[in-house]
Amino acid sequence: MRLLFIGPPGAGKGTQAQRVAGRLGIAHISTGDMFRAHVANGTELGKKVDAIMRAGEYVPDEITVAMLAERIAEPDAEAGFILDGFPRTAGQAEALDELLGDDGLDRVVVFEVDEDELVKRLLARGRADDTEETIRTRFRVYQEQTQPLLDFYEARDITVRVNGIGDVEEITDRILAALNAR
Ligand code: AMP
Numbered sequence: 001m002r003l004l005f006i007g008p009p010g011a012g013k014g015t016q017a018q019r020v021a022g023r024l025g026i027a028h029i030s031t032g033d034m035f036r037a038h039v040a041n042g043t044e045l046g047k048k049v050d051a052i053m054r055a056g057e058y059v060p061d062e063i064t065v066a067m068l069a070e071r072i073a074e075p076d077a078e079a080g081f082i083l084d085g086f087p088r089t090a091g092q093a094e095a096l097d098e099l100l101g102d103d104g105l106d107r108v109v110v111f112e113v114d115e116d117e118l119v120k121r122l123l124a125r126g127r128a129d130d131t132e133e134t135i136r137t138r139f140r141v142y143q144e145q146t147q148p149l150l151d152f153y154e155a156r157d158i159t160v161r162v163n164g165i166g167d168v169e170e171i172t173d174r175i176l177a178a179l180n181a182r
Pocket of ligand 1: 009053086
């Protein structure tokens with residue numbers, strides 16, 4: 001099973017991707033986690049992306065796609081995976097089609113959470129890129145660059161919408177139920 005989790009910053013997709021991947025026995029692939037690991041380890045790539053992430057902007061497609069392509073070629077991805085936070089741009093979605101074929105994704109889980117709740121959650125999380133100004137930038141970038149991807153995947157009829165408000169356990173169950181229902 002190959003899944004994509006998509007939603008605005010703070011929607012809880014990282015937490016849920018990890019939980020659902022565990023339940024389904026597939027890999028959790030988060031480009032944000034991968035970039036943060038590079039920054040923490042002080043790699044060349046980490047040095048390139050640090051300032052971009054702090055500003056709440058997107059890392060260039062070229063860098064992001066190369067890193068993701070390598071990751072999905074690893075053996076644990078053969079059993080299936082959840083992509084968390086990739087693709088985020090039209091260019092990345094096209095690159096993913098080239099890597100997997102355009103029927104390569106089984107389902108796209110779309111998280112729905114209202115904006116006031118999102119801001120509240122992000123401010124509570126306190127990650128390095130969770131300042132109020134950066135949050136505003138991340139929302140704008142999401143709306144401009146990532147939201148249009150919903151139409152792209154909706155046209156393929158593989159999206160399921162999940163209400164992202166509630167207990168963590170309850171939302172995991174909702175996602176698993178939505179995946180089974182289709
Ligand atoms: P996330 O943990 O998914 O919220 O990602 C944190 C930050 O990493 C984002 O705000 C971007 O700066 C960067 N990032 C993660 N995934 C991508 C992606 N697919 N394309 C571009 N930038 C990304």
